[in-house]
Amino acid sequence: MHTETAQHLLQHIGNDLEMGTLFSGSGGDELLVTAISSKDFRLACDLLGRYKTLHGDTVLMAIALNFPRELNMLEEFSRTGILHSKIESAVVIASDYTVEKCGTRVGKFISLFYVGIYWILKLLPLILKMLRWPYIKERVRTHLDAILLLASVCDLIRFRNDPMCYHLYYMNPLYEAIRQNSYDVVEYILSYFPDALTSANEEGHNIIQYAVINRSENIYNMLYQMGEHKNIYRTIKDPSRNNLLHLAARLAPSNKLNLISGAALQIQRELQWFKEVERFVCPLNIIQRNSFDETPQMVFTREHKDLVIEGEKWMKATAESYTITAALIVTVVFAAAITVPGGNNQDTGLPVFTSNTAFTIFAISDAISLFAAVTSLLTFLSVLTARFAEQDFLFKLPTKLIIGLATLFISTTSMIVAFGSTLYIVFGQRNSRILIPIVVLTCLPIISFVTLQFRLIIDLMSATYGRSIFGKKRDDTF
Known part of the structure; x- marks a missing residue:
């Protein structure tokens, strides 16, 4: 949508008759929805300022569907x-x-x-x-415009309608915002319409239950802002007598699972959700049965059976690939340790370049590479022989994979340093300038490894030992 053109046309609408024709019936709603769908929240604010009428929930629904994602730390700091x-x-x-x-x-x-x-x-x-900076500045501006539009729409609904009709405007957008994990939209709707906190959708689920079903952690974390009111959700059940833990035991929607790479990390995130809700609900709810005579653990096992199998396949395939790599490194660095560069002194049996600094670097790097590669090899072998129970995907298996990958990275880096030292010992004694191309070429495989594989280590460490996605995020209370 061309913002400048639309703004120019709005400025040249000269009288109320022209304005009334433009915004007659639901035409104004459609214009607002078009602007919002184009992520042009500033234009939508201008249109709403002239329109000042809503004929249904389509505008608020458009905001719920298109609200920009939350600002990250850098963007928040910039703001x-x-x-x-x-x-x-x-x-x-x-x-x-x-x-x-x-x-x-x-x-x-x-x-x-x-x-x-x-x-x-x-x-x-x-x-x-x-x-x-241009991107960050635009993101911050768009976010502020969206907040202003959201507040204006909520104001308009509240002051232009009977309180008994509020739910007709906010109910569907509220649950869509929960599905989208849009904290700001849900927060504003709840602050303008407090009755929405106790509302339920067509399936009989309230906002927290629906947040758990859709794995919307930003909305679930509102529990930590509710004070004593959150105790209601500890025992509440849906029409099928599912408590909150039963709902957490369901398989997450595919669009949420696909945000996480690798079946093992997906089942880990599912276990994190289950354990989080398990800590929240009353102890009796952990063994409580629903209308289908199933406990939460039974539901979790049934729903995640296929995902556990996929996680096992992913883990084994990953471990097998890295086991071969670690075994090759062990072979190479062990051979290098017993056939040192320059050979040995025939009289003493000691290496010829023992007093050379480059040889010391070679020896240390080769030893580190060998020990790290053996550690990595044994770790990946333990993954291949693991039993792959559901609970093992939470900490045990990811930890083994982290150790294996980290030691493999150390081993690979040390091996390359040892090789570079060998080149310098052989060719750099008469020309020290050869050190520069050796260092540059040594950095290439290390950078390649970091670029291609280090992301997996970071994802595993972040998911296993990083900051939890659960907990109080803001100081506001409901």
Whole structure:
């Protein structure tokens, strides 16, 4: 939608007759929905300011469907101005440390490192401005415009309609916003229409039950803002006598599962949801049966049977691939350890280059690579022989995979360093300049490994030991 053209046309609507013709019937609603669907919330605000009438829930539904995602930390800092002050503080700390330590032996050794940090921090705002700042600025502006539009629509519904009719405007959009995991939309609807907190959809599910079914953690976390009111949800049941834990035991919608890569991580997230709700509900609910005579654990096992099988296949396929790699590294570095570069002294049996610094680096790197590769190999073998029970996907199996991948990364890096040291020992004795291409070429496979595989390690560590998706996110209360 062309914003400037639409704004220009709006400014040239000269009288109330033309305005009434443009916004007659549900035409105004359709214009608003078109603007919102185009993510042009500022234009929608201008249209709403002239229209000031709603004929149904289509406008609020469009907001629920198209509301921008929450701002991330960098964008939030940019909005509040915290980012600049944090960078300045870091620059001062790095600068002071460099100045204080440069006179000492340790300072001379690490001063170059801290000078690098100093200039990186100095240049960070400029880099952000060049690469990301226009995007961040646009994201923040769009988010603020969407908040303003949402508040204006809720105001219009509340002041232009009878209180008995409010639910006709907010009910469907509310549950769509829950499905979309849109915290801001749900929060504003609940703040303008408190009765929505106790509402239920056509299937008899309230907002927390529906949030659990759709794995909308932002909405579920509202429990932590409800005070004593949250105790209602500890024992509440739906028409099929499912308590909250029964609903958490269901398989998540496919669109939510597909956000997580790998069946093992998907079943892990499902277990995290189940354990979180299990801690929340009353202990009696853990063994309670629904109308189908099933406990929550029985529902979880039935619903996730196929996903557990897929998780086992994914784990085994991953472990098998890395087992081969680790075994090859063990073979190579062990051979390198017993056939050292330069050979051995015939009289003493010691390596010829024992006193050479490059040889020391080779020996240390080769030893680290061997020990790390053996550790990685044994870890992946333990994954292949694991029993793959449901509960093992929560911590046990991901931890093994993390250890295996981390040690494999250390082993690969150390092996490459050892190889680079060997090249320098053989070819760099007469020409020290060969060190530069060796260092550059050594970095290439390490960077490739980080680019291609390190993301999996980060995902595993974040999902297993990172910050929980559950908990109180804001200080507001309901």
